[in-house]
Amino acid sequence: GAVVSQHPSWVICKSGTSVKIECRSLDFQATTMFWYRQFPKQSLMLMATSNEGSKATYEQGVEKDKFLINHASLTLSTLTVTSAHPEDSSFYICSARSVGRDTEAFFGQGTRLTVV
Amino acid sequence: GQNIDQPTEMTATEGAIVQINCTYQTSGFNGLFWYQQHAGEAPTFLSYNVLDGLEEKGRFSSFLSRSKGYSYLLLKELQMKDSASYLCAVMDSNYQLIWGAGTKLIIKP
Numbered sequence: 001g002a003v004v005s006q007h008p009s010w011v012i013c014k015s016g017t018s019v020k021i022e023c024r025s026l027d028f029q030a031t032t033m034f035w036y037r038q039f040p041k042q043s044l045m046l047m048a049t050s051n052e053g054s055k056a057t058y059e060q061g062v063e064k065d066k067f068l069i070n071h072a073s074l075t076l077s078t079l080t081v082t083s084a085h086p087e088d089s090s091f092y093i094c095s096a097r098s099v100g101r102d103t104e105a106f107f108g109q110g111t112r113l114t115v116v
Numbered sequence: 117g118q119n120i121d122q123p124t125e126m127t128a129t130e131g132a133i134v135q136i137n138c139t140y141q142t143s144g145f146n147g148l149f150w151y152q153q154h155a156g157e158a159p160t161f162l163s164y165n166v167l168d169g170l171e172e173k174g175r176f177s178s179f180l181s182r183s184k185g186y187s188y189l190l191l192k193e194l195q196m197k198d199s200a201s202y203l204c205a206v207m208d209s210n211y212q213l214i215w216g217a218g219t220k221l222i223i224k225p
Contacts, residue, residue: 034213043203043217046215094214106161107159110157112156
């Protein structure tokens with residue numbers, strides 16, 4: 001299957017700092033990338049959908065100024081958590097959908113963010 | 117509203133068979149997915165059903181009945197490594213994935 005690489009796999013940062021998470025599709029072009037957040041023992045919560053070259057579409061309740069998403073190319077999307085707080089600590093997962101394939105979504109490995 | 121229901125937790129014995137059910141109510145339907153997720157890891161794709169019937173892939177099979185809004189994932193010859201959460205997700209008319217809460221499967225020796 002197609003490969004999506006997410007980096008870093010884990011990060012610890014201080015309150016008030018910003019953290020950038022990268023999501024790359026390694027062997028296919030991703031027209032659409034999705035960013036999810038997952039709390040322990042809960043299902044995936046979609047945060048935003050981004051299409052290459054356009055602004056991301058955020059789900060209700062997700063602050064776009066806090067969670068900055070950039071999808072500059074067909075192989076790279078980034079999520080920046082700005083001015084992080086302890087309540088932002090979570091597991092963040094990206095997934096990518098390839099051109100012409102509206103079915104299967106491929107997931108990155110996930111990033112565990114801990115804000116102290 | 118859109119809703120995906122699956123049991124919270126199931127327990128089975130190594131070597132046995134287990135069936136994980138999923139019922140859904142969504143605005144439109146463009147397929148149903150099953151994913152496996154081990155603790156602390158991202159989900160991995162298991163199966164995709166868009167037509168009624170059974171899809172078999174090794175020890176795992178997935179069934180879909182669109183008229184009943186129902187699917188199940190069947191795991192045979194259970195192994196300890198199958199202990200994980202199993203997520204049911206439906207793609208709606210906007211090609212968005214609607215996720216179930218996941219079923220935690222515990223395998224006992």
